[in-house]
Amino acid sequence: MIDTALVQGIIRILLVCIIITAAYIISTRNLLSLVSMYSLQSVTLVCLALALWVLESSPVLLAIAAVSLVSKAIVIPYFIATIQEKIRIRRDIEFHFLSPTTSLLFSMALMLVVYTVLSHILRDIPARDNLFFFGAVIGISLMLMGMMVMLSRKRAITKVLGFLSMENGVLLFGMFVTELPFIIEFLIIIDLIILVLLTTILTVGIDSTLEDYHKRLHRFRLVGGTEERP
Amino acid sequence: MYTETFLIAAALYAAGFSIPLIWWSRDLRAVRTLSLSCTILASLLLGLVSVAVLVSGNVITFMIYRPLAEISFGFSIDRLSGFFLLVIAAVSAPVALYASEYYEHLEGGSRRNLLAGCTNLFILAMVLVVASADMLGFFFFWELMAAASFLLVMYEYDNPGTRKAGLFYFIMTQLSTMFVLFGIIALSFRAGSFRFSGVAVPADPVVLAAFLSLFLGFSIKAGIIPFHKWLPYAHPASPTPVSALMSGLMLKIAVYGLVRFLLDVFAPDLWWGILILLAGVISAVLGVIYALKEHDIKGMLAYSSIENIGIIFMGIGLFVIFSAESLPLLAGISLLAALFHSLNHALFKSLLFLTAGSVVHATHTRDIEHMGGLACHMPVTSALFFTGSVAIAALPPLNGFASELLLFIAIFTSITVVDPLLKVLFLVCLALFALTSALAAACFVKAFGSVFLALPRSPESAGAKEVPRMMLAGPVLLALACIVLGLGAYQLFVLAGISVPLPDMMLVGLLLAVMAALTWTALYFTASRAERISETWGCGVHLQEPSAEYTGHGFSEPLDIIFSSIYRTRIRNERVFFDQKNSIFREGTAEIRLMKVFEEYLYLPAARFSLASATRIARFQNGCLDTYLLYVFITVIAVMVFLGWS
Amino acid sequence: MAPDFVLYIIFNTLFVLAAAPLWISVIKKVKAWTQGRQGPSVFQTYYMVAKLLRKEVVYSSTSSRITRFTPLVTMAAILTAALFVPLIFVPEPAGGIGNIILFLYLLALARFFMALAGLDAGSTFGGMGSSRxxxxxxxxxxxxxxxxxxxxxxxxxxxxxxxxxxxxxxGTITTPILILIGISLFIILIVETSRIPVDNPETHLELTMIHEGMILEQSGRNLALMELAAAVKLTVLMALLINLIVPFGLATTLTATGLLIAAVLFVVKGTILAGIIGLFESSMAKMRFFQLPSLFAMAFFFSALIIIIEVFA
Amino acid sequence: MILLGYIMAALAALAAIVLSSTHRRMNAACILHAALTVVLTVYVLLFQQVPVASFLIGSHFFFMDRLGLYEVLIASVIFTCAAVYAGGYVESLLSSKELDQGSLKLFYSSWTMLLLVLVLAFFCDNLALFWICAELTTILSALLVAILSARENIDAAIKYIFIASASMLFSFVGLIFLFETSRTVLGTGTLNWTALMQHASAFPAGMALAAFALVFMGFAAKSGIFPFHTWLPEAHAKAPSAVSAVLSAVLLNVGIYGILRVYAIVHQTTAAATIAPLLAVFGFFTVGIAAFSMLPQKNLKKLVAFSSVENMGLILIGIAVSTPLAIFWVLFHIMAHSLTKASLFFSAGILHRQYRSRLSTDADDEIRDVFRLQPLAAWGIIIGGLAITGMPLFPVFFSKLFILRELGQASMPALFLLLVLLFVIASALGYFVIAAFCRVTEAGASSDIVPYVTPLTMKIPLVLLIGLIIITGVVFTRGETAFFEGIVQELRF
Known part of the structure; x- marks a missing residue:
């Protein structure tokens, strides 16, 4: 079999890769590269699952890897890319609350916090491999970074990507901390796909940022279009 | 036997409530009459039960509904409850009689059915509050009473004044509910259940908090200053029978609550009594001072209610003080005074409200400056209002005097026994009490004088006609009750087996009658009987004009100036000049407005402050998804930090 | 009710009616003397009442039944109040007669009616009088x-x-404190009977008048009753003062001689008091209406002080 | 097998909707489905041994206990009423072109699916499965919110999805924690509630705390707890009123249900001492923010929505107190709130139809002449308002009273604070209703408002619900009490 230490080294590298993709997602303005970066992240996740499978040889991990590859690395990115074509948005320039640099710094701080917190919480769990702990920290951090993407970007479509990256974080965390029954994992993925489908469909209706049409709301009087108020 | 009678009475009220609901869309007089007949019948039965309880001293206890271990609707009618049931019965029957005619003259079509129904619900709720055996039932029906009365106040909802009244009433009611609920819950820990059972430790902070909050709650409901503001808004806005019920009965329910809790639950401290006494005195004096200045006839009566509630609270305060000083005899007299005054006030205030309603009905205005001269047009109403005025001005030999006299006697007697410091307090209270009752007399001279005497001051007033017979029948009963209770006060107490140091008012009345008869006889035989009708002598005035008469405002002007520090007027004076040096006057406006001190310095700032802070807090919801997600994010991090830290 | 008491009622009422008009005239006489005039006869008030009784009554066309009833009610109330203050003979109290608060409120009853009657005719003077x-x-x-x-x-x-x-x-005053109370009672008497410096009973048509303004519309027998009632009220309040401060001679048992002595003594004491009132009135000027509250406040603090001294002493 | 009955009914209704062409038929299918759900639930309650250990796919994924049945009963009753109501309401939406004819099928099939998913969610034994069902309810209900072809609806739906789903992800992390905890304690990991309940007392406190705190955040977002409530007033205000009623009366319960279940587990560990104050703090903030947001509120549906937030806060406080009596009354309050809130939204919906051109989104409502135009809805709002502020004869009175009492037992200052907040809320409601309902056109002036003829299908559910409220407020049967006590016992409080 393959050397455990080597696999662990690979896992470490992959984890760092994931963080790098997340950082890229936070800071990039180009939507198309955002989607492909998400796709890359998912692929990394799949690789991680495979690597873990090598370590633990649990069939569930393999199944997860397969499902994730199909759904997250192929179906969803493709779908989002199609939608993007439809609404003809290429860039998401505006940021809210956090500028890209701040978010990067902030996410580093967050990772530290998550590290402390998790080490505090997981002390009750019988000692696990240091690597697994590291994976859990990365998972939660990925979630929080995804959340930061959601709240700092204005376009709904970017928010969807943020959400997806959060979900990746959950998956990562789940893989490292424990192993859930496959049926659950599978259902979650199904659920996620529906969610993303719906959200992206809804965003089609919104060709501009959410803020913009707040200002224009009064134009959309439902009936009879009364006069506009100054 | 009594239980059944009571239940039948309650069922009749309930029937009176539901009958108009069943035919809610039929604008028929018969429906309302049927509903109000139920009220009258039920009140009669209730009166019987309460008299039986009062005379026999038996306690009627029964349980009607106990769905859960913690929830039970048990009733227990002891003498205290019986007394207040009597008050309710005595007032609601005449008021219903009056209403059966009055409601027909209101606008609103079939909405009047609802009015009649809710009137019944309101009375029923009050009856059940008084009869409830535990705090839970008390609070349940207390809330029901609040809800029913609120609906009644809002009857003329399309009137802008009603809107303000409803708002004030609703918010103050909720405030009262809040305090009462807090008190009840706090007590239920100490007592272990919702029963009215003794909590002996007055020093216990929970008991103390319970007392204070109950006191506040009842004060708000009773209209003690500074929580009185809803009264002068709600009473004028609501239909007359409703004002009569609210002023005559609902305020007494708050009094009942206070007395019930003080008697059965608390072992009061001395300073509790002082607190109640001071609250009473302040309300009494300020109430009557504001009443003097009011020229809305129902508003004036509302302020006068505040005054009378103040007097009742004084009695209760004295009761607590004397109990704490272990002077049981004086305590008994004070409590008796408070209770007796509750009954009396219920009677004469509903009498006054009903007759005032008749006047408003006849003249279509509530402003006493637009009335006048009604004594000739509405002789019976004027006689009834006069009876009420004499009673409320605490003049012998009517009932208002009898109860105030009891209170006077209690204070007079106590001065020889209590501590020096208490003596000084009592003297101050005594002086203010005397002032109150003298001002009340002035107030009702003004009211009766401006409404009924001299020349009519508006065409409506000149064309007023006496109201229909049913609208006289109710007040007549009340007036008779006032007279009987006044003259027979001593005998009634003897009959109830209570010895009080009250003068025999029957004798005084007799003496008055004899003196009047003798004088008349003497005049009949000695004096000239020639009479002539002529114009009023006006010092050479050509023709007497209504506009030249003394108005209500003019009447109270001297007192106005004397109490100017309390009234707080605001003077606005704007002048425009022709030149720049402000020496040639061109035009100007000036206004002297009476400030509503409590409203402007207490209620409105509080409302404004809470609205401003609410607007600030509502900015939290700014409609932007990013912000919302930020909240989530911050919370997540906070929770995580909390988890790592704990 | 004891026969004693019935006798007392008859006797007291008759005596107060008989004696009351005297003091009014006495006061007038004293005031006249101080002004260097001769003044009316001491029986002038009796003559006036008798004359008024013979005159016709004029009612205002705008007045209601209040005006008709007021003289009768006022008289009855004042006479009943008079029963509460034994002038020359003190029987056992019965049925709460003599209650000090009831006494006050009977006077208030009379005042209530008078004030209403003042408003009834719609004349400005009456209204002003009532209001004040x-x-x-x-x-x-x-x-x-x-x-x-x-x-x-x-x-x-x-x-x-x-x-x-x-x-x-x-026979003499029981405590010295009563003298102080007496002074307060005197002020109350001045106010209650509408005398200078509070009111001026002499004038009928000045803006200062109070009591006279209220009864301006009364005439004939009604005016007679009002005047008589005012006199009785004065007498009763004087009796209260006299019998507390200088009680000697007051009969406590029902004997003819005792009564006679008491009556004579009362007339003498009353005349002296009336003289004092007259002198007091002559030495004072009518106060401005809105300065009265400060006068009353003084009286109030004076009385309160008495009690506080008594309480803490 | 009963569960299959529920599923079959839903599928049949779904098929009927897909196949039918008229609005009337789709509506009828929905009504029938909901009514059938009621019947099934009542049948289970009356004739089956509860809890029914269930069995779909032969595993421990589903079961029926009293709490689940109770929630399903509430949900199905509300759905029945709302489906009837929707008949008239959607007709009106169609005629005013607010809803496309084409969306009709989508609307009704999501409606049916929503009920099915809700039923499944309440019958989940497996918490992860419950989580998934809860997620699905979010998606389906967001679809219902977004169904109107207006941007603001989409906006509201997106907010709902993002906030709820993002928070729910944390909730899932919490479930992973729980799973891991059970694995360390039991050897094999499980998320079955019944299994967890059995062994909960052995769970380490730190893990239990972390698991609960994370799970709580997700379900708090579902049930509109501060600061996750932000989606709630907007979604409730924008959605068609039939949907608002369902959102407020049923969907919020999903979150509370989840919190209750998970809390029942951690309640048995020592972590309860830390968690209860945490819950109480969230509860107080929720009530507080609701109170002060209601005060300057000018939009009726938002006001009612904030009132839901307040009630969720109250329920949370009740859970935090966690005495058996408190839980008893929390359960009662859940029902009381659902019924009352649904009736309020029904009335608000009628008013919305009446004043639709004026009652636009964020602008002030211009309600006037309401008693002349819509007397039933006006009375509905008044009665509902009185009911939700806890006036007697209505069920909220007792539940509120006893929750407050139990809270007072724990802390008097907290009780006072809560009472003050409740006072502010009642005042805000009163202020709004008085201000809005007293607005009338002068007798002489002509009003340009055309009365909206409220169809019978919108009136009947309203009247029915008000009747139901009064009955539940006054009548307490022994069976009902025993049932609630059974739930409390199941939850081991």
Whole structure:
């Protein structure tokens, strides 16, 4: 079999890769590269699952890897890319609350916090491999970074990507901390796909940022279009 | 036997409530009459039960509904409850009689059915509050009473004044509910259940908090200053029978609550009594001072209610003080005074409200400056209002005097026994009490004088006609009750087996009658009987004009100036000049407005402050998804930090 | 009711009716003397009442039944109140007659009717009189009640009969504090009977008048009743003062000689008091209406002070 | 097998909707489905041994206990009423072109699916499965919110999805924690509630705390707890009123249900001492923010929505107190709130139809002449308002009273604070209703408002619900009490 230490080294590298993709997602303005970066992240996740499978040889991990590859690395990115074509948005320039640099710094701080917190919480769990702990920290951090993407970007479509990256974080965390029954994992993925489908469909209706049409709301009087108020 | 009678009475009220609901869309007089007949019948039965309880001293206890271990609707009618049931019965029957005619003259079509129904619900709720055996039932029906009365106040909802009244009433009611609920819950820990059972430790902070909050709650409901503001808004806005019920009965329910809790639950401290006494005195004096200045006839009566509630609270305060000083005899007299005054006030205030309603009905205005001269047009109403005025001005030999006299006697007697410091307090209270009752007399001279005497001051007033017979029948009963209770006060107490140091008012009345008869006889035989009708002598005035008469405002002007520090007027004076040096006057406006001190310095700032802070807090919801997600994010991090830290 | 008491009622009422008009004239006489005039006869008030009784009554066309009833009710109330203050003979109190608060409120009843009658005709003078009367009576009320409370405190009773009986038993004033109370009572008397400096009973058509303004519309027998009632009220209040401060000679048992002596003594004492009132009035000027509250406040603090001294002493 | 009955009914209704062409038929299918759900639930309650250990796919994924049945009963009753109501309401939406004819099928099939998913969610034994069902309810209900072809609806739906789903992800992390905890304690990991309940007392406190705190955040977002409530007033205000009623009366319960279940587990560990204050703090903030947001509120549906937030806060406080009596009354309050809130939204919906051109989104409502135009809805709002502020004869009175009492037992200052907040809320409601309902056109002036003829299908559910409210407020049967006590016992409080 393959050397455990080597696999662990690979896992470490992959984890760092994931963080790098997340950082890229936070800071990039180009939507198309955002989607492909998400796709890359998912692929990394799949690789991680495979690597873990090598370590633990649990069939569930393999199944997860397969499902994730199909759904997250192929179906969803493709779908989002199609939608993007439809609404003809290429860039998401505006940021809210956090500028890209701040978010990067902030996410580093967050990772530290998550590290402390998790080490505090997981002390009750019988000692696990240091690597697994590291994976859990990365998972939660990925979630929080995804959340930061959601709240700092204005376009709904970017928010969807943020959400997806959060979900990746959950998956990562789940893989490292424990192993859930496959049926659950599978259902979650199904659920996620529906969610993303719906959200992206809804965003089609919104060709501009959410803020913009707040200002224009009064134009959309439902009936009879009364006069506009100054 | 009594239980059944009571239940039948309650069922009749309930029937009176539901009958108009069943035919809610039929604008028929018969429906309302049927509903109000139920009220009258039920009140009669209730009166019987309460008299039986009062005379026999038996306690009627029964349980009607106990769905859960913690929830039970048990009733227990002891003498205290019986007394207040009597008050309710005595007032609601005449008021219903009056209403059966009055409601027909209101606008609103079939909405009047609802009015009649809710009137019944309101009375029923009050009856059940008084009869409830535990705090839970008390609070349940207390809330029901609040809800029913609120609906009644809002009857003329399309009137802008009603809107303000409803708002004030609703918010103050909720405030009262809040305090009462807090008190009840706090007590239920100490007592272990919702029963009215003794909590002996007055020093216990929970008991103390319970007392204070109950006191506040009842004060708000009773209209003690500074929580009185809803009264002068709600009473004028609501239909007359409703004002009569609210002023005559609902305020007494708050009094009942206070007395019930003080008697059965608390072992009061001395300073509790002082607190109640001071609250009473302040309300009494300020109430009557504001009443003097009011020229809305129902508003004036509302302020006068505040005054009378103040007097009742004084009695209760004295009761607590004397109990704490272990002077049981004086305590008994004070409590008796408070209770007796509750009954009396219920009677004469509903009498006054009903007759005032008749006047408003006849003249279509509530402003006493637009009335006048009604004594000739509405002789019976004027006689009834006069009876009420004499009673409320605490003049012998009517009932208002009898109860105030009891209170006077209690204070007079106590001065020889209590501590020096208490003596000084009592003297101050005594002086203010005397002032109150003298001002009340002035107030009702003004009211009766401006409404009924001299020349009519508006065409409506000149064309007023006496109201229909049913609208006289109710007040007549009340007036008779006032007279009987006044003259027979001593005998009634003897009959109830209570010895009080009250003068025999029957004798005084007799003496008055004899003196009047003798004088008349003497005049009949000695004096000239020639009479002539002529114009009023006006010092050479050509023709007497209504506009030249003394108005209500003019009447109270001297007192106005004397109490100017309390009234707080605001003077606005704007002048425009022709030149720049402000020496040639061109035009100007000036206004002297009476400030509503409590409203402007207490209620409105509080409302404004809470609205401003609410607007600030509502900015939290700014409609932007990013912000919302930020909240989530911050919370997540906070929770995580909390988890790592704990 | 004891026959004693019935006798007392008859006797007291007759005596007060007979004696009352005297003091009014006496005061007038004294005032005239001080002004260097001769003044009317001391029986002038009797003549006036007799003459008024023979005159016709004129009612205003705008007046209601209030005007018709008021003289009768006022007279009845004042006479009943007079029963509460034994002038020359103190029987056992019965049925609460003599209650000091009831006494006050009977006077208030009379005032209530008078004030209404003042408003009834719609004349400006009447209205002004009523308004002022009610205002003044309201603000003097705290003083009155404090003084009466002081009396009740000193005598440990709320019944005037008992007070008189106790002071009559000693013959002189029981405590020195009563002198101070007497001064307060005197102020109350001045206010209640509408005398200078509060009111001017002499004038009929000045803006200062109060009591006279209220009864301006009364005429004939009604005016006679009002005047008589005012006189009775004066007498009763004087009797209260006299029998508390200088009670000697007050009869406590029903004997003819005792009564006679008491009656004579009362007339003498009353004349002296009336003289004092006359002198007092002559030496004072009518006060501005809105300065009255400060006068009353003074009276109030004076009375309150008495009680506080008594309480803490 | 009963569960299959529920599923079959839903599928049949779904098929009927897909096949039918008229609005009337789709509506009828929905009504029938909901009514059938009611019947099934009542049948289970009356004739089956509860808890029914269930069995779909032969595993421990589903079961029926009293709490689940109770929630399903509430949900199905509300759905029945709302489906009837929707008949008239959607007709009106169609005629005013607010809803496309084409969306009709989508609307009704999501409606049916929503009920099915809700039923499944309440019958989940497996918490992860419950989580998935809860997620699905979010998606389906967001679809219902977004169904109107207006941007603001989409906006509201997106907010709902993002906030709820993002928070729910944390909730899932919490479930992973729980799973891991059970694995360390039991050897094999499980998320079955019944299994967890059995062994909960052995769980380490730190892990239990972390698991609960994370799970709580997700379900708090579902049930509109501060600061996750932000989606709630907007979604409730924008959605068609039939949907608002369902959102407020049923969907919020999903979150509370989840919190209750998980809390029942951690309640048995020592972590309860830390968690209860945490819950109480969230509860107080929720009530507080609701109170002060209601005060200056000018939009009726938002006001009612904030009132839901307040009630969720109250329920949370009740859970935090966690005495058996408190839980008893929390359960009662859940029902009381659902019924009352649904009736309020029904009334608000009628008013919305009446004043639709004026009652636009964020602008002030211009309600006037309401008693002349819509007397039933006006009375509905008044009665509902009185009911939700806890006036007697209505069920909220007792539940509120006893929750407050139990809270007072724990802390008097907290009780006072809560009472003050409740006072502010009642005042805000009163202020709004008085101000809005007293607005009338002068007798002489002509009003340009055309009365909206409220169809019977919108009136009947309203009247029915008000009747139901009064009955539940006054009548307490022994069976009902025993049932609630059974739930409390199941939850081991």
């Amino acid at each position: 009367e009610m205002s003044i009576s309201a603000i003097i009320e705290p003083t009155t009640i404090i003084v009466f409370a002081a009396l009740a405190f000193v005598f440990r009773t709320t019944n005037i009969f008992d007070m008189f009986a106790r002071s009559a038993a000693t």
